[in-house]
Amino acid sequence: MSEQTVKKKIKKQWTREKKKDFCFDMIFGIIIILVCLSCLLPFIHVFSKSISEDAYVIANKVLLLPKGFSLEAYRRIMADSSILRSLYVTVVVTLSFTAIGLFVTICSAYALSRKHLKGKAVFTFLFMLTMYFNAGIIPDYLMMSNLNFLDTWWSLILPLTFSAYNFLIMKSFFQHSISDSLIESAFIDGATHFTILAKIVLPLSKPILATIALFFAVGRWNAYQDALFYIKQRQDLRPLQLKLYYLIISATESLQAEGGFGGTVTNPEVIKAASVIFATLPILLIYPFLQKYFVQGTMIGAVKE
Numbered sequence: 001m002s003e004q005t006v007k008k009k010i011k012k013q014w015t016r017e018k019k020k021d022f023c024f025d026m027i028f029g030i031i032i033i034l035v036c037l038s039c040l041l042p043f044i045h046v047f048s049k050s051i052s053e054d055a056y057v058i059a060n061k062v063l064l065l066p067k068g069f070s071l072e073a074y075r076r077i078m079a080d081s082s083i084l085r086s087l088y089v090t091v092v093v094t095l096s097f098t099a100i101g102l103f104v105t106i107c108s109a110y111a112l113s114r115k116h117l118k119g120k121a122v123f124t125f126l127f128m129l130t131m132y133f134n135a136g137i138i139p140d141y142l143m144m145s146n147l148n149f150l151d152t153w154w155s156l157i158l159p160l161t162f163s164a165y166n167f168l169i170m171k172s173f174f175q176h177s178i179s180d181s182l183i184e185s186a187f188i189d190g191a192t193h194f195t196i197l198a199k200i201v202l203p204l205s206k207p208i209l210a211t212i213a214l215f216f217a218v219g220r221w222n223a224y225q226d227a228l229f230y231i232k233q234r235q236d237l238r239p240l241q242l243k244l245y246y247l248i249i250s251a252t253e254s255l256q257a258e259g260g261f262g263g264t265v266t267n268p269e270v271i272k273a274a275s276v277i278f279a280t281l282p283i284l285l286i287y288p289f290l291q292k293y294f295v296q297g298t299m300i301g302a303v304k305e
Contacts, residue, residue: 043280050074050273057270073274083278085236086243090221091282093156093239098216101161105212108162109170110197115180124171131164137229144230151237155230160220166212173208174201214287221283244275 044064049057053068061067077083108127112120140159149155178201186196202209224241231237238246247268 046273046276049270050277052270054270073270074278076271077274077278082235082238083240083243083275086238086240087278089156089237090240093153094217094220096153097157097161097220098213100157101163101166101216102209102213104162105166105170106197106202106209109167109174110193110201113171113174113178127164127167141229150230151232151234153237156227156237156239159226160223163215166215170205170208170212173205177208178204217286218283240279244272244279247272247275 041064045062048064048066049062050073051069051071052062052066053070056062056067111117112124114120144150144155144159149158182200183196186200191199222241224239224245227237227239227242228245231242
């Protein structure tokens with residue numbers, strides 16, 4: 001077989017493999033585009049409704065592009081003191097919940113990641129057990145009532161501050177990404193556990209801290225069920241998502257129910273759409289600043305060194 005023939009065969013095989021790879025890339029590219037569109041198009045549709053005139057929304061003529069530009073719904077939201085109060089409650093609860101949740105998770109994960117801690121397997125098992133079994137809504141409500149937490153800030157902050165899932169992620173990071181020799185050398189130099197945690201472990205754990213903080217913040221920001229159960233009398237403690245929930249279920253009723261807006265809007269769907277955008281926008285603005293750390297955190301354990 002001549003050298004020219006061998007080169008032709010190699011080139012033909014290379015061309016075939018290249019076409020095959022191109023086909024696979026096209027298929028996966030189309031799948032990714034469809035998945036992205038399935039997430040993006042509903043958001044665009046809601047945003048278009050929120051800035052369209054009522055007449056077009058009533059006639060169901062708004063799909064992806066707004067018709068008859070109007071910001072009246074946003075003006076009414078910003079003019080409603082109850083919406084702004086709900087936003088304030090949500091921000092305070094989210095920040096407090098995230099800070100306390102991170103503190104509890106960091107302390108428990110660091111303690112149970114140490115090799116010489118006796119009984120750490122038992123405690124880890126008990127934490128994992130809560131991922132599969134829980135008491136239920138009624139016992140939770142009775143506990144909140146017995147602790148006098150109903151209609152208080154603490155009913156929105158304390159119950160879910162510890163997450164077994166977040167704990168396991170952070171514990172795994174501390175075990176596999178923080179060198180034991182580094183901690184042992186710090187002990188030899190006279191450092192305590194608090195010093196090691198504050199000056200060695202946490203500075204090396206920015207990706208996982210950002211990831212867990214984002215999990216806590218997004219989960220708390222979007223939650224409304226606990227507020228629906230625990231906040232009954234004090235309407236000033238209703239978070240933004242609960243306010244949005246009441247707007248949705250009362251879409252066909254007067255918008256002045258639940259202490260709503262100072263006037264009426266022809267189509268409540270416009271107010272609903274504007275409220276969704278209003279509630280989603282803060283998370284969308286914060287995410288780009290945490291994206292780098294979030295991607296690094298989600299890749300923990302994907303590559304074995």
